[in-house]
Amino acid sequence: MTSDNTSAGQSSNRKVVVWALGIVVGMFGFGFALVPLYEVFCQVTGLNGKTGGRYEVSTTVQVDESRQIRVQFLTNTNENMPWQFKPLVREIKVHPGEQMKVEFYAKNTTGEMMVAQAVPSISPSEGAEFFHKTECFCFNQQILQPGEDINMPLIFLVDKDLPEGLHTLTLSYTLFDVTERTTKTKS
């Protein structure tokens, strides 16, 4: 044990430990940084079918009368979610740039108050960034008393920059039971 006990050896060891731990801490942080990076990446590219948040309509939006886009609505309930959940209109034709309002129906079929959260997804994912929601029930959570039902609005428009090759967009909502999650955070 000669060379590593000298002060020169120890200080160079300390240097290695310091920068190696720097890498370790940095990479631990990077693991968490992947979460927002992934969100941003998906939002920018529209990959994964993720749609953006609330869209502000400028008053000068022009309607592209030359083509029509078919928009289909799908609803699913997540496992263990007993609510009835369905679109009132299954399919609608819109011109790009034209604002439309459709409604979805939900009913709490259980005997207890429940909170639900709908999560949207667009298919094909190339169209996700061109589908704008100006008003959506998915921006909020739905609280329904036992047996209560509700018609929930969605106001949307399809961007007139939608690629020419796309003629049909499918908007799918999955309804999750978040009762436990919300009551836990409140209490």
Add this chain to the structure above:
Amino acid sequence: MSAVVGEHHDDHHHGPAKGLTRWIFTTNHKDIGSMYLWFSFIMFLIGGSMALVIRAELFEPGMQIVVPGFFNQMTTMHGLIMVFGAVMPAFVGLANWLVPMMVGAPDMALPRMNNWSFWILPFAFTLLLSSLFMEGGAPNFGWTFYAPLSTTYAPPSVTFFIFGVHMMGISSIMGAINVIATILNLRAPGMTLMKMPLFVWTWLITAFLLIAVMPVLAGVVTMMLMDIHFGTSFFSAAGGGDPVLFQHVFWFFGHPEVYIMILPAFGVASQIIPTFSRKKLFGYPSMVYATASIAVLSFIVWAHHMFAVGLPLAGELFFMYATMLIAVPTGVKVFNWVSTMFRGSLTFETPMLFAIAFVILFTIGGFSGLMLAIAPVDFQYHDTYFVVAHFHYVLVPGAIFSIFAAAYYWLPKWTGHMYDEALGKAHFWLSFIGLNMTFFPMHFVGLAGMPRRIPDYAMQFADFNRISSMGAFLFGVTQLLFLFIVLKCIRGGKQATAQVWEGAEGLEWTLPSPAPYHSFTEPPQVK
């Protein structure tokens, strides 16, 4: 080992302490290396027993021996224990024993941390294994622990699993830092980086991979912990998270991890093949560069594990081509080993047999990997036994055969005795046959569509599964022979010379056999 230590007393040095405290408080790289190796062998037997439970259940169609829930726990724990408990600690043990002797250092650079990084491991695995006896059972979500199986639907013991992973991560990171500090600071005068033995090179690169990705693993299990206990939703779509994100973060760790388990094996093969070919390693610099390129590429190929998850076309293409690119540096290595043997004066002692089998069988595993890398066909192979065949071909004859090869190659240096060559060869041939019987038929049932991680299967897979199960029991029992050979070698045998093998080169062969408790207290000169 302890019997011979007394002979090396002199004025400056003392032998090891007596009794149990020697092992608890030791900071000696050889003691710690031995403990790592024994620990990994025990884990190898435990993980292997779990594999035998799996193979016993799959011996014929229908449910025979275990319930499906326990079957899932077995597949999960088998994977976790083999990866984190057997293969990784075995390589750290080899690094502890060999890196200081190969670079002419007296010990590891940070001996106290070395003690700590070993002694965390038994606690980590006690924590993990204890979950088998808990209510709800052990983790049952596969060793890749995909969310939401490992979060929303996990058994309560998942928290023990998470802390176990944290602890083994800390252990690996400390071990890796130690290896880096030793290699960078304690090389003997004259040993430049490009004169280092390839085992040292591959471990240096592996250590960098470890400190880069083990923290990411720690991060992903921390996110799971927060999702489970603190109401966050990293991986829960209901709260705005995304289960696919889990797979991205996990495989960002996971792909470099598979190279962590194979790069030191490349190093071992690159030490052994030249010795028994009695030639210098062909293309040393290209070996170093190939290893480094594999390590760099490993960071940009992770999503090839996720072709079936719904990646966009651009992503599928990128990850497909990037993955295939890895075949180039890997091919360089394989050709270099073959060229080293070409026109050499070959002899086939046990380490060489394991090393040659490593080259051949690892290449087979590499080729099935190339098949899996092709995104369009991966949709057929995904989650079938073809994948199981692939990664067992790179891990068992890859990582584990190289560990056996290393053990036979350096055992005479460690113990001072030659092992029993006839028994060693028997161990090799039985392992070789057992391994191929176990894993080769899995290619066929996989291509025919048998899904992995399922305790029951359709009738048409019965014959191949029976062969697999018989091979697995042959392979498993054979490993007890290895235990016997090692014990016999420790207790006695033909006295080994310092050089041990006729063609061996390197600083460790300049030391007497067995290597004295303290070696290279005066650094040797390397020309």
